[in-house]
Amino acid sequence: MGEDAKSLNFIEHIIEEDLENGYGKNELRFRFPPEPNGYLHIGHASSICLNFGLGLRYNAPVNLRFDDTNPAKEEKEYVEAIKKDVEWLGFKWDTERYASDYFQQLYDWAKQLIKEGKAYVDSQTSEEMAEQKGTPTEPGKESPHRNRTVEENLRLFEGMKNGEFEEGKHVLRAKIDMTSSNMLMRDPIMYRVLHKPHHRTNTDWCIYPMYDWTHGESDYIEQVSHSLCTLEFLPHRELYNWFLDQLVATDKLRPKQREFARRNLSHTVVSKRKLLQLVESGVVNGWDDPRMPTISGLRRRGYTPESIRNFSETIGIAKRENVVDVSLLEFHVREHLNKIAPRVMAVLNPLKVVITNYDEGKEEWLDAENNPEDESAGNRKVPFSREIFIEKEDFREEANRKFFRLKLGGEVRLKNGYIIKAESCTKDTDGNITEVQCTYDPKSKSGSGTEESLRKVKGTLHWVSVQHAIEAEVRVYDRLFTDATPDGHKDKDFMEFVNKDSFQKVTGYLEPSLKDVKVGDRFQFQRLGYFNVDSDSSEGNLVFNRTVTLRDTWAKLEQKTKQ
RNA sequence: UGACCCAUGGUGUAAUUGGCAACACAGCUGGUUUUGGUCCAGUCGUUCUAGGUUCGAGUCCUAGUGGGUCAACCA
Numbered sequence: 044m045g046e047d048a049k050s051l052n053f054i055e056h057i058i059e060e061d062l063e064n065g066y067g068k069n070e071l072r073f074r075f076p077p078e079p080n081g082y083l084h085i086g087h088a089s090s091i092c093l094n095f096g097l098g099l100r101y102n103a104p105v106n107l108r109f110d111d112t113n114p115a116k117e118e119k120e121y122v123e124a125i126k127k128d129v130e131w132l133g134f135k136w137d138t139e140r141y142a143s144d145y146f147q148q149l150y151d152w153a154k155q156l157i158k159e160g161k162a163y164v165d166s167q168t169s170e171e172m173a174e175q176k177g178t179p180t181e182p183g184k185e186s187p188h189r190n191r192t193v194e195e196n197l198r199l200f201e202g203m204k205n206g207e208f209e210e211g212k213h214v215l216r217a218k219i220d221m222t223s224s225n226m227l228m229r230d231p232i233m234y235r236v237l238h239k240p241h242h243r244t245n246t247d248w249c250i251y252p253m254y255d256w257t258h259g260e261s262d263y264i265e266q267v268s269h270s271l272c273t274l275e276f277l278p279h280r281e282l283y284n285w286f287l288d289q290l291v292a293t294d295k296l297r298p299k300q301r302e303f304a305r306r307n308l309s310h311t312v313v314s315k316r317k318l319l320q321l322v323e324s325g326v327v328n329g330w331d332d333p334r335m336p337t338i339s340g341l342r343r344r345g346y347t348p349e350s351i352r353n354f355s356e357t358i359g360i361a362k363r364e365n366v367v368d369v370s371l372l373e374f375h376v377r378e379h380l381n382k383i384a385p386r387v388m389a390v391l392n393p394l395k396v397v398i399t400n401y402d403e404g405k406e407e408w409l410d411a412e413n414n415p416e417d418e419s420a421g422n423r424k425v426p427f428s429r430e431i432f433i434e435k436e437d438f439r440e441e442a443n444r445k446f447f448r449l450k451l452g453g454e455v456r457l458k459n460g461y462i463i464k465a466e467s468c469t470k471d472t473d474g475n476i477t478e479v480q481c482t483y484d485p486k487s488k489s490g491s492g493t494e495e496s497l498r499k500v501k502g503t504l505h506w507v508s509v510q511h512a513i514e515a516e517v518r519v520y521d522r523l524f525t526d527a528t529p530d531g532h533k534d535k536d537f538m539e540f541v542n543k544d545s546f547q548k549v550t551g552y553l554e555p556s557l558k559d560v561k562v563g564d565r566f567q568f569q570r571l572g573y574f575n576v577d578s579d580s581s582e583g584n585l586v587f588n589r590t591v592t593l594r595d596t597w598a599k600l601e602q603k604t605k606q
Numbered sequence: 607u608g609a610c611c612c613a614u615g616g617u618g619u620a621a622u623u624g625g626c627a628a629c630a631c632a633g634c635u636g637g638u639u640u641u642g643g644u645c646c647a648g649u650c651g652u653u654c655u656a657g658g659u660u661c662g663a664g665u666c667c668u669a670g671u672g673g674g675u676c677a678a679c680c681a
Contacts, residue, residue, distance in 0.1 A: 050620050050629090078681050113680060169679055178677050180608045214679055224609040226677050235679035254681050277611065278676055302611090309617080357630060359619040361612095364674060368617045371631050381644060416644065447642065456640050489640065496640095503640045570641045597642040599633095 052360045057301060058269060070296055071103035074267045078110045079121035081315040082330040083128045083338045089306040092355035094271060095134040104137030106265055111143050112257050114241040128338040133348045142257050143243045145264055149252050152290055153215060153233060157196045161289060162233060163189055164199040166213050176229055182222035183229045189218065203236050206249040210236045219285060227282045231255055259283040262298035263291060270298050273305045306358060307366045309527040311336045312537055317530060326541055333588050334523045334545050345565055345575030345590030350376040366528055373591050380565060380573045385413045385420060388505040389553040389568040391517055393432035395509065398463060400482045401429045410490055411459040425554050427460050430509040432552050437504050438479055440468065447502035455502040458569060462487040462500055505569045507552050515585035517551035
C-alpha cells in the first residue's frame with residue numbers, strides 16, 4: 044500500500060539503521076509505559092500511536108507496562124482506565140506488565156551492585172543530600188556514608204527491606220560521580236523506604252525502587268529494543284546506560300532509550316497536574332468531561348479512535364518544541380464523521396414557521412437521504428406539517444443579498460421538502476420575532492422531478508415539524524481556553540484563560556427518527572455540526588454532546604463584516 | 607555563567623542522507639452543491655544570522671543569536 048511510500052520519522056530512521064547494522068527483525072520490541080496515577084490525554088495518544096504504530100509497522104510485540112513504583116500516588120482505578128483507553132484507540136498489547144512484577148529481581152540486582160561496591164546506603168536527611176548534590180554549575184560533594192563496608196551496606200539495605208527503619212531514615216544510592224556535569228549521575232537514589240501498601244504487592248515491600256533504577260532494567264527484562272520517552276528524559280539516558288552497563292549479559296539484547304518531543308495542543312493544557320487542577324477546582328465535571336483533552340473526554344465528546352490515530356499520524360514525531368493547532372484535530376474528526384455519521388435534522392434555537400396554505404392536520408412523510416457521502420446508508424422518512432421550527436438565525440425581516448436564508452418576500456428551500464416564501468412575521472411586545480408566516484409551492488417537493496422542484500433557490504434550511512419533534516438536552520461545547528497557549532505565559536496562570544462559555548445547555552427539537560438512539564451514536568445535525576449521544580442519556584431523556592461544528596464560512600463572513 | 611538538546615510558511619511534519627524545499631492543516635480567491643457542509647482549482651517561503659567547505663548546502667564545519675532541559679526519597 045502507500046505505507047512504504049510514507050517518509051520516515053527520526054525514530055524509524057534509527058530503527059532502519061539498527062536493522063541494517065545487525066538487529067534481527069524479530070528482536071524489535073516496544074512498550075508503552077504509563078504511570079497509573081492519572082488519566083491518559085491526547086499527548087499520550089501520540090506516544091501510544093508511536094509505539095503501537097511501530098509494532099504494527101515492524102510486526103513487533105508491544106507491551107503495556109505500568110510504571111508502578113510509587114505506591115503513594117498510584118491506584119488500580121487508573122490501571123483500568125488506561126487499559127480501556129488503549130483498547131478504545133484500537134491497539135492490542137502483547138503482554139500486560141507491571142514494574143512491580145520485577146521488584147524481586149531489582150532487589151537482587153541491587154544487592155549485587157552493593158557487593159560490587161557500586162551502591163551504598165546513605166543515612167542523611169534529604170536536605171543534607173540536596174546540599175551535597177551541588178548545582179548545575181558547581182560539582183557536588185561526597186556523602187560521609189559513601190564508603191561504608193559492603194557488609195554494613197548489605198545489613199542496612201536488608202533492614203530497609205524488612206521494615207526496620209522508618210521512612211526517610213536510609214536510602215540506597217548508586218556510587219557514580221558527584222562531580223559529573225550531569226546532576227543525575229551524582230549518586231542517584233535507587234531505593235527509598237515507604238511504608239505504604241502497593242496496589243499489587245500490597246505490604247510485601249517497605250522499599251520501592253526509583254524510576255531510573257527501574258525503567259531501564261524493566262526494558263532489559265522484557266527485552267525491549269527501543270525504549271521511547273519524552274525529551275525531558277534525555278539527561279537520564281546516561282544513567283539509563285550506566286545501570287545497564289552493570290548488568291547486561293553479552294548474549295542478551297541491550298535496550299536503547301531515545302527521546303522525542305511531547306506533543307502540545309493549542310487551546311488546552313496537556314499535563315496531568317493541570318488537568319487534575321481543572322477537575323479539582325470544578326471547572327470541568329471530571330476527567331471525562333467532554334471538554335477535557337483526555338482520551339476519555341474525547342471519547343465522550345464523540346471523537347472516533349480513527350480520527351485520533353489519523354491526527355497522531357499527521358502531526359508526526361520530532362525533537363522540537365511544538366504546539367499543534369487544535370483545528371488539525373478538529374479537521375480529522377470532521378473528516379471521519381463526514382464519512383460515517385448519518386445526517387439528521389435538529390433545531391437548537393427554534394423559531395416557529397406557519398405555512399398558511401398547507402392544510403391544518405395534514406402530514407406528509409418525506410424522503411430523506413441518510414448520508415450523501417455514503418449511498419449504502421440508505422434513506423429514511425421525515426414528517427412534514429403546517430407548523431415547523433427553523434433556527435432563529437435563519438430568518439431576518441430584511442437582509443442583503445449575501446444572506447442566503449429566509450427573509451420577508453424571499454424564498455428558501457426546506458431540506459428534503461418544499462420551497463417556501465416568507466410573507467409576514469409577528470413579534471412580541473419587545474419586538475422579538477415569535478412567528479413567521481409563509482406560503483409553500485406544492486409543486487416544488489424535493490425529488491418529485493417537477494419543473495418547480497428543480498428550481499434553484501440559493502438557500503436551503505433544515506427544519507423539524509413542531510408536532511412530531513422530540514425534545515432532547517443538547518450540550519454545546521466549545522474550546523476550554525480562550526488562549527492558544529494558556530500555560531505559555533510567564534506572568535499569568537493558565538486558569539485565567541478558562542473559556543467561561545465553553546459549555547451551554549440547550550433544548551433541541553429533533554426529528555422523530557432519533558427516538559431510539561443509543562449511547563455513543565454519532566450524527567450530523569445538518570448545517571450545525573456533529574453530535575453524539577452522551578452517557579447521561581436515558582430512555583425518554585435524550586442527551587447529546589456537540590462533538591464539533593461544521594466548517595462555517597458564513598460565520599467567518601459575518602465575523603469579517605462586523606470588524 | 608556550566609552541561610546537554612533544538613531551530614524549515616501562521617501551525618505540524620518531510621526532503622531519496624550533499625542534487626529542483628514537499629505534504630497536511632489554517633488563511634485567502636474562485637467553481638460545484640437541495641447542508642454557507644462535502645468536493646474541485648488557485649494562492650501564500652530570504653530553510654534563525656554571519657562566515658566557510660563544495661560544481662552544488664535546509665543538510666557538513668566554525669562562530670553567534672534565540673528557545674528549551676537539568677539541583678523531587680516523582681515519573
